Amino acid sequence: MNKIQKFNELHSSKEILFLGNAWNLLSALTLEKAGFKAIGTTSWGIANSLGYADGELIDFDRHLEIIKTIAGNVKIPVSADIEAGYGEDIQTIVDHVLKTADVGVAGINIEDSFKKQKGLKEITWHCELLTNIRAALDHNGYKDFYINARIDTYLQKQNPLFETIERAKAYVESGASGIFVPGLIEHDEIKEITMDVSAPLNVLSLRGLTNCTKLKELGVRRFSFGNALSDKVIAYLEKNVGELVEFMDTSHLYVD
Secondary structure (H helix, E strand, O other): OOHHHHHHHHOOOOOOEEEEEEOOHHHHHHHHHHOOOOEEEOHHHHHHHOOOOOOOOOOHHHHHHHHHHHHOOOOOOEEEEOOOOOOOOHHHHHHHHHHHHHOOOOEEEEEOEOOOOOOEOOHHHHHHHHHHHHHHHHHOOOOOOEEEEEOOHHHHOOOOHHHHHHHHHHHHHOOOOEEEOOOOOOHHHHHHHHHHOOOOEEEEOEOOEOOHHHHHHOOOOEEEOOOHHHHHHHHHHHHHHHHHHHHOOOHHHHOO
């Protein structure tokens, strides 16, 4: 069984897929060693590690090189967060998806929001993109490559449930393997989406939305924590570096 097949299987197993989010090789190896069954890269964490904000501000090839390093050095499947695809037109985004598949990942996250302006892409345009991505993957030997279609309605809209379900159904019909709805937190709405959409739902960890067992009961198939861990690591680093400068003493580095 190859990594693409394994990654797909993890979405249909009895247990929820708890995805560990990595931003460099060290974090990926640590997540793998801890027992995570799959890794998703976090574009936010990768950007921060290079001194940038999130939002496709890094050169695509530079971003891809980090994804390649992670995928090439862990034994578990990796899903790559490529934001909105680093392109303004369909062909450029399709080419970037194929380049990403070529480095050995088992899937991608691709979102439907604009990067240089607020708002969401038209449903018909994004469906055409997903159809073209799926066709290109199939044609190039990446059958069943996992396309996690991120829907940003809950980050940008008021009362987004109806449009979320509309987009989710359209994206799945256009070739998406699953859907990812960051910002979704209300249990009733989570349940409604899992009942109305015939594809695995991925939700993002937030305050009040943290427990895998509860999410599994609501029908969620995949759970990830995005940049929450990388942010915590950065905060810990900043705290300790600040204490080094303030106290001119290294003793706290040796406290368990």
